[in-house]
Amino acid sequence: MAERYADIREGVRALCAQFPAAYFREVDAHRTYPEAFVTALTKAGWLAALIPQEYGGSGLGLAEASVIMEEINRSGGNSGACHGQMYNMGTLLRHGSAAQKQAYLPKIARGELRLQSMAVTEPSTGTDTTKIKTLAVRKGDRYVVNGQKVWISRVQHSDLMILLARTTPLADVKKKSEGMSIFIVDLREAIGNGLAVRPIANMVNHETNELFFENLEIPAENLIGHEGHGFKYILDGLNAERTLIAAECIGDGRWFIDRATRYTKDRVVFGRPIAQNQGVQFPIAEAHIEVEAADLMRWKACELFDAQQPCGAQANMAKYLAAKASWEAANVCLQMHGGYGFASEYDIERKFRETRLYQVAPISTNLIFSFVAEHVLGLPKSF
Numbered sequence: 001m002a003e004r005y006a007d008i009r010e011g012v013r014a015l016c017a018q019f020p021a022a023y024f025r026e027v028d029a030h031r032t033y034p035e036a037f038v039t040a041l042t043k044a045g046w047l048a049a050l051i052p053q054e055y056g057g058s059g060l061g062l063a064e065a066s067v068i069m070e071e072i073n074r075s076g077g078n079s080g081a082c083h084g085q086m087y088n089m090g091t092l093l094r095h096g097s098a099a100q101k102q103a104y105l106p107k108i109a110r111g112e113l114r115l116q117s118m119a120v121t122e123p124s125t126g127t128d129t130t131k132i133k134t135l136a137v138r139k140g141d142r143y144v145v146n147g148q149k150v151w152i153s154r155v156q157h158s159d160l161m162i163l164l165a166r167t168t169p170l171a172d173v174k175k176k177s178e179g180m181s182i183f184i185v186d187l188r189e190a191i192g193n194g195l196a197v198r199p200i201a202n203m204v205n206h207e208t209n210e211l212f213f214e215n216l217e218i219p220a221e222n223l224i225g226h227e228g229h230g231f232k233y234i235l236d237g238l239n240a241e242r243t244l245i246a247a248e249c250i251g252d253g254r255w256f257i258d259r260a261t262r263y264t265k266d267r268v269v270f271g272r273p274i275a276q277n278q279g280v281q282f283p284i285a286e287a288h289i290e291v292e293a294a295d296l297m298r299w300k301a302c303e304l305f306d307a308q309q310p311c312g313a314q315a316n317m318a319k320y321l322a323a324k325a326s327w328e329a330a331n332v333c334l335q336m337h338g339g340y341g342f343a344s345e346y347d348i349e350r351k352f353r354e355t356r357l358y359q360v361a362p363i364s365t366n367l368i369f370s371f372v373a374e375h376v377l378g379l380p381k382s383f
């Protein structure tokens, strides 16, 4: 069967061919941002896929956007440098006002602005998002923000950031999901004027940071949607994020399986290709089956999201299945390469580290189990 969206795949592959694995190996080794790649992707319009045509984008859906992300990872690259723009766009598109869309979307589509960051996680509350402490207090035509965030990615390579903050303290709301709001923060104005950024060195080449807010002033017009409804809006964005990450994991999984297949057919030990041993074949076949199964759930999540139907269960399940499948494919690929899997020039150890992240971020496996147990199966609430 022909692959879905063959034309998009072909276009993205052609662009990625200009940034081979050696390019990503180099930026990984020096922990630098793949600026040339992200610029090329932006200029070619791929990062504006979700922007409606009236604002200068291509007006595509999450399914098409997911193919773009998948192909980047499948080519040996890493979408982590730019995937934020795709899912943050969804939040602005679905919940932003006409004036906000007009102000930002055409510039984002032209590549004049980047919306790569979203700040949700906080150091003392972790996954327990409704307990966030960052507070935005309305003062006249501004909100004044105080608090702290952690693991906020691409801030140094973005112009805009979506911020989730409490506008009503937890103690004063009826339901814990109420009283949070989302804002567009103009990072160009904010950094050094109430927002301090401290980079976090980490296992992958992923630009991520601690953020410190001290009386940061945000114009009231930068509130997205209604005050107090931000948690609901952010969940929509998180479903898009999980589905796109699932697609990236599927791209990774396919890359690992291609590599494992190629190498084991060529590598001769004991007088025959190692792929002739079923002890080598079976784990690769198993990994392939799991990647393909995860892909089915990814399409289900995309279809529901694009039809504006509830898709929390499918987005979470797709992310769980794909992250697990890509991690298993990574392990198999590394194992079948023997010692060579550890050599940087094979790119396997880099992709191995990159795909490992997705068991933890943007949501950890246990939290997906918890969501499915409680919200899909109706099991008792545990927290």
Ligand SMILES: Cc1cc2nc3c(=O)[nH]c(=O)nc-3n(C[C@H](O)[C@H](O)[C@H](O)COP(=O)(O)OP(=O)(O)OC[C@H]3O[C@@H](n4cnc5c(N)ncnc54)[C@H](O)[C@@H]3O)c2cc1C
Pocket (backbone or CB within 6 Å): 117, 118, 119, 120, 121, 125, 126, 127, 128, 150, 151, 152, 153, 154, 202, 206, 208, 357, 360, 361, 362, 363, 364, 365, 366, 367, 370, 383
């Ligand atoms: C490289 C990187 C980039 C990131 N980028 C961003 C970003 O751009 N924006 C952003 O907002 N966040 C970002 N994050 C944060 C990420 O979403 C969180 O790290 C992730 O959601 C887990 O939260 P935590 O680290 O606070 O873990 P915790 O919430 O402290 O959890 C730690 C472990 O305990 C488990 N656990 C916790 N509670 C339970 C429970 N009740 N039952 C069972 N198990 C439980 C979790 O599953 C997890 O395995 C990033 C993280 C990383 C590592």
